[in-house]
Amino acid sequence: MGPRRRTCPAGWLPLLLLxxxxxxxxxxxxxxxxxxxxxPLTTTSAPDYDSPSSEMxxxxxxxPSTGSVAGGSAHHPIKHxxxxxxxxxxxxxxxxxxxxxxxxxxxxxxxHMTPKLHNMFPESCLLIVVGVLIGLVxxxxxxxxxxxxxxDVFFLYMLPPIILDAGYFMPNRLFFDHLGTILMFAVxxxxxxxxxxGLSLWGVGLTGLxxxxxxxxxxxxFSALISAVDPVxxxxxxxxxxxxxxxxxxxxGESLLNDAVxxxxxxxxxxxxxMGPSNILYTDILAGFLSFFVVGLGGTAIxxxxxxxxxxxxxxxxxxxxxxxxxxxxxxxxxxxxxxxFHMSGILAITFCGIxxxxxxxxxxxxxxxxxxxxxxKMLSSSSETIIFMFLGVATVSDVHDWNxxxxxxxIFFCSVYRAMGVIMLTAVVNEFRLYKLNGVEKFVMSxxxxxxxxxxxxxxxxxxxxxKLQPMFVTTTIAVIYFTVFFQGIxxxxxxxxxxxxxxxxxxxx
Amino acid sequence: xxxxxxxxxxxxxxAEIQEKTGFTSNQIERLYSRFTNLDKGDCGTLSRxxxxxxxxxxxxxxxxxxxxxFFDDNGSDQLNFKQFTQVxxxxxxxxxxxxxxxxxxxxRFAFKMYDLDNDGMISRDExxxxxxxxxxxxxxxxxxxxxxxxxxxxxxxxxxxxISFEEFCCALEETEVExxxxxxxxx
Numbered sequence: 001m002g003p004r005r006r007t008c009p010a011g012w013l014p015l016l017l018l019x020x021x022x023x024x025x026x027x028x029x030x031x032x033x034x035x036x037x038x039x040p041l042t043t044t045s046a047p048d049y050d051s052p053s054s055e056m057x058x059x060x061x062x063x064p065s066t067g068s069v070a071g072g073s074a075h076h077p078i079k080h081x082x083x084x085x086x087x088x089x090x091x092x093x094x095x096x097x098x099x100x101x102x103x104x105x106x107x108x109x110x111x112h113m114t115p116k117l118h119n120m121f122p123e124s125c126l127l128i129v130v131g132v133l134i135g136l137v138x139x140x141x142x143x144x145x146x147x148x149x150x151x152d153v154f155f156l157y158m159l160p161p162i163i164l165d166a167g168y169f170m171p172n173r174l175f176f177d178h179l180g181t182i183l184m185f186a187v188x189x190x191x192x193x194x195x196x197x198g199l200s201l202w203g204v205g206l207t208g209l210x211x212x213x214x215x216x217x218x219x220x221x222f223s224a225l226i227s228a229v230d231p232v233x234x235x236x237x238x239x240x241x242x243x244x245x246x247x248x249x250x251x252x253g254e255s256l257l258n259d260a261v262x263x264x265x266x267x268x269x270x271x272x273x274x275m276g277p278s279n280i281l282y283t284d285i286l287a288g289f290l291s292f293f294v295v296g297l298g299g300t301a302i303x304x305x306x307x308x309x310x311x312x313x314x315x316x317x318x319x320x321x322x323x324x325x326x327x328x329x330x331x332x333x334x335x336x337x338x339x340x341x342f343h344m345s346g347i348l349a350i351t352f353c354g355i356x357x358x359x360x361x362x363x364x365x366x367x368x369x370x371x372x373x374x375x376x377x378k379m380l381s382s383s384s385e386t387i388i389f390m391f392l393g394v395a396t397v398s399d400v401h402d403w404n405x406x407x408x409x410x411x412i413f414f415c416s417v418y419r420a421m422g423v424i425m426l427t428a429v430v431n432e433f434r435l436y437k438l439n440g441v442e443k444f445v446m447s448x449x450x451x452x453x454x455x456x457x458x459x460x461x462x463x464x465x466x467x468x469k470l471q472p473m474f475v476t477t478t479i480a481v482i483y484f485t486v487f488f489q490g491i492x493x494x495x496x497x498x499x500x501x502x503x504x505x506x507x508x509x510x511x
Numbered sequence: 512x513x514x515x516x517x518x519x520x521x522x523x524x525x526a527e528i529q530e531k532t533g534f535t536s537n538q539i540e541r542l543y544s545r546f547t548n549l550d551k552g553d554c555g556t557l558s559r560x561x562x563x564x565x566x567x568x569x570x571x572x573x574x575x576x577x578x579x580x581f582f583d584d585n586g587s588d589q590l591n592f593k594q595f596t597q598v599x600x601x602x603x604x605x606x607x608x609x610x611x612x613x614x615x616x617x618x619r620f621a622f623k624m625y626d627l628d629n630d631g632m633i634s635r636d637e638x639x640x641x642x643x644x645x646x647x648x649x650x651x652x653x654x655x656x657x658x659x660x661x662x663x664x665x666x667x668x669x670x671x672x673x674i675s676f677e678e679f680c681c682a683l684e685e686t687e688v689e690x691x692x693x694x695x696x697x698x
Binding site: 433 | 693
């Protein structure tokens with residue numbers, strides 16, 4: 001009992017500490033939402049931006065502590081012993097994070113206890129609704145840091161657990177059997193969607209319908225982030241509807257592997273917008289093309305190497321069984337960060353790290369450790385998923401919005417139409433080479449199941465409004481698209497799957 | 512080589528095989544070129560030795576069984592091209608089904624891998640023999656026989672210590688045999 005009890009806080013403590021650090025940076029970043037490039041300088045740059053919000057928030061967070069410190073150093077008053085004191089500032093960050101996790105877990109329990117809601121809505125919808133409610137409360141009371149959802153928090157702390165879980169429990173045989181199809185959709189499909197959505201929006205923009213200037217590169221940057229199918233949203237919805245395993249692996253595999261394309265296109269167009277359209281040489285386009293291979297294959301290679309090293313290390317842990325689960329988590333996380341250092345695809349790295357290590361780890365670690373790994377991984381991923389959807393809800397309320405009806409409507413329209421077109425075209429090609437042909441119903445579910453999610457939201461927040469003037473409108477539109485896909489498509493996909501009589505699989509074994 | 516094959520294979524033969532097996536004529540020509548490559552004696556038929564010259568098949572733990580399965584139906588130890596295609600037709604994907612690649616046909620093929628004495632039943636010894644081939648020397652005999660025990664517990668419904676073809680199909684009901692036992696023949 002003793003050793004096992006020790007592993008639990010050991011696993012949680014670093015997580016909370018990390019999250020706490022993230023929270024601190026997140027809150028300071030939120031104070032200047034429009035100036036994300038000043039992030040490294042937040043401590044020094046604070047006085048430069050005397051916006052009312054930053055003043056208000058900084059005074060409300062730090063005045064108690066600074067006041068007492070100043071008073072203490074000046075007069076050295078004798079502090080008498082008190083029966084009890086209240087000091088919230090010191091524990092604020094971890095306490096708030098704890099509250100977040102607590103609230104979202106409560107919401108989840110409540111959701112599963114209600115008999116009807118549970119069958120009608122996907123869980124992610126409810127979490128967003130709860131997030132919006134909390135956001136409204138925070139907004140009305142104008143509490144300091146309302147939006148905890150910043151790109152760094154998302155990419156460094158929320159996303160890795162979900163992707164590791166997906167990679168580690170990936171049905172390898174199924175995944176590699178359908179790798180050709182998955183790659184086709186992930187690479188060609190995403191490029192196709194990005195180009196068509198971007199060009200269409202730009203074309204419509206030329207007619208002046210949006211009432212604002214829409215430069216081509218900005219539109220392509222936006223379409224690069226909006227056209228990627230999101231692994232978190234897809235997992236959240238598809239885990240509940242139990243479609244047959246081929247359909248599941250194709251959509252889900254696509255959402256995992258298209259990250260490489262998204263990262264490349266996003267960074268490419270971001271760099272182009274910074275350079276300005278007139279300064280782009282053909283070598284820049286060539287470099288972008290080559291960097292796709294570097295980002296994709298590099299990320300995969302880093303993941304595979306870390307996976308093998310994990311397998312190697314776990315060979316020698318038979319004397320210290322308690323740290324076995326730690327190796328799995330920490331080394332996969334290192335693989336993710338290692339790929340992110342080089343701006344390679346972290347998602348690919350951690351996916352392939354999970355896929356590679358699984359075979360060796362399962363044989364090397366003790367049975368109990370393995371159970372711990374399984375449960376801890378499921379818990380971490382489901383709580384991150386919960387928190388992501390809640391944060392999305394909260395972020396909707398508090399951010400400054402720039403609503404442009406035509407732009408939103410057309411984006412949703414183009415996203416759906418080009419997704420369907422892409423699926424039809426690519427399945428026609430892919431079916432030539434497949435044993436099991438994808439039929440009409442499956443094509444429909446594939447195009448309908450192309451959900452957008454938090455990755456798009458985090459990427460749109462990363463856009464620098466100094467270079468891209470339309471960033472606020474992009475943020476609003478991205479939120480609208482996510483809401484549309486998660487609510488409308490997420491709620492309707494279950495009945496549609498039933499009506500169309502899609503082959504269902506037996507309940508997927510979660511653990 | 513390809514040109515020569517098409518000369519050797521007459522149009523009406525192609526049509527006949529096409530009708531019987533469901534292969535396209537391109538696939539048949541491709542298979543024929545493979546067939547003549549394997550046929551070292553140039554006698555228009557394949558022997559067991561010809562098959563076992565394929566390196567992948569030779570190291571396959573079930574290689575001999577697979578080769579046997581080709582020869583089982585016709586009793587002789589030579590195989591002509593038509594018989595060759597008929598056995599292979601069993602592995603065609605199920606999308607355009609005919610009687611040669613139905614689910615039952617695929618299961619029959621798998622069943623035949625186990626059923627060494629061709630009595631339509633898998634006995635304990637037959638299952639044990641296949642297991643020994645698959646795992647090699649890495650498992651002890653006791654472990655293997657306990658696996659066999661468990662399998663019979665699950666599968667053998669009428670407890671006669673034999674697995675009949677019906678019981679075999681029942682056990683594989685959940686498995687997607689249609690996909691697992693299909694090969695995409697190149698055009």
